[in-house]
Amino acid sequence: MTTSSFRDVEQLSAYLDGQLSGAEKARLEARLKSDPALAALLDDLRQAQALLRRAPHRRAPHNFTLTPKMAGIRPPVPRVVPALSWASAVAMLLFVCTFSYGLIGQLGISAAPRLAASEHYGIGGGPAMAATMAPAATQAPIFPAAATQQPLGTQSADTAVQQLTNGTELPTATPEVSTMKAFVETPTLETRAVQSPGVALRPRSELVHPWPYLWLGLAVVLVLAALIVRWSSRRSFLRKHKSG
């Protein structure tokens, strides 16, 4: 050993493992025949290697297999019903539609009478307007004293003076003006029905569409179906990995 260098030890170690080339191996074998110290070192190294190879081989104390939880694997989304992967998006859309409809409905209540009025009374000069105005023109005057009088512009100054001296008030408005005032005030369904008997008005309950309820129901069904499929697939996934 004293005459052997570390280079020799490296050569001997590689020789034991069959890692030397043909020429290196031949050269080393020639040296081994002529150098007993080198041959003894080779024997020592061989013994050490043989001893290590005989080291008891232990069995693993338990299985090191991984569980889905350890591996951080989540159950796969079921591919049997691919449409359900969009269930949450569709459900959300339906919910938004439902509530948007409801919101618009709420806002529309205040605007509805005017819209209904324009529809039913024909603001802007339609036949309905004429029909409404006609009875107003022929109805009994609000101010009986002025009912038979001539139009204000044609009244003579004498008549006016006479009326003042008799204590009779001058009319402040014509019957047409009074009718217009009454029209501008927001009419209720009942007054509208009375004012325009020829137009049939539907009750408010009939104006509400059933669609929002359908959308809401469909959204709930979709969400429930997605949850059930996901739960059952997770259960079968866990059962499979537990048994495996």
Next chain:
Amino acid sequence: MDEPTLIRDAQRGDLEAFNRLVLAYQDQVYNTALRILNDEDLAADAAQEAFLSAFRALNSYRGGSFRAWLLRTVTNACYDELRRKRRRPTTPLEPETEDGEEVESPRWLADPNLSPEQRLDQEELEHAIQHCLENLPTEFRAVVVLADIQGLDYSEVSIAVKKPLGTIKSRLARARLRLRECLQSFRELLPSAFRLEEESSL
């Protein structure tokens, strides 16, 4: 199913395929950890950690010896454990005699299927080897465990410890030289089978 198919399936996330690979290699991985760490519990922890790391990094495996690739993960786990141990040294949980002295060859390591004589030989041998391995620097220990105990060739050891072949050759020679000197001090305690081999080789 053959190994490449199992590896391919495991790379696609098939845990069942990976677990079949675990069952095929777990003894080898555990033994490697046990020889490097010389502690059963730490070795089991390192083996489990190695398989977990291997599963997570499976897509980085690009072919070649899967065994070498897997043993690299356990070698790394052992290096981490040894570093941790160095930072926070603990008292080994080894059995002691009634006088409080450490038992030379712990019987709790014994294989129950062996005869008492064989068991004694095994224990003596294991103790001698483990003692000598522990006196080696960590990087030498890993190389000699992989090459001489696990039977990996130079290229596989090179993959497992991420060092070039020249380094493996050099470390292995140094490790064997040191082990030879250490094991000579156990000559009287070595198993009779080894002594016979020794005599026949002379």
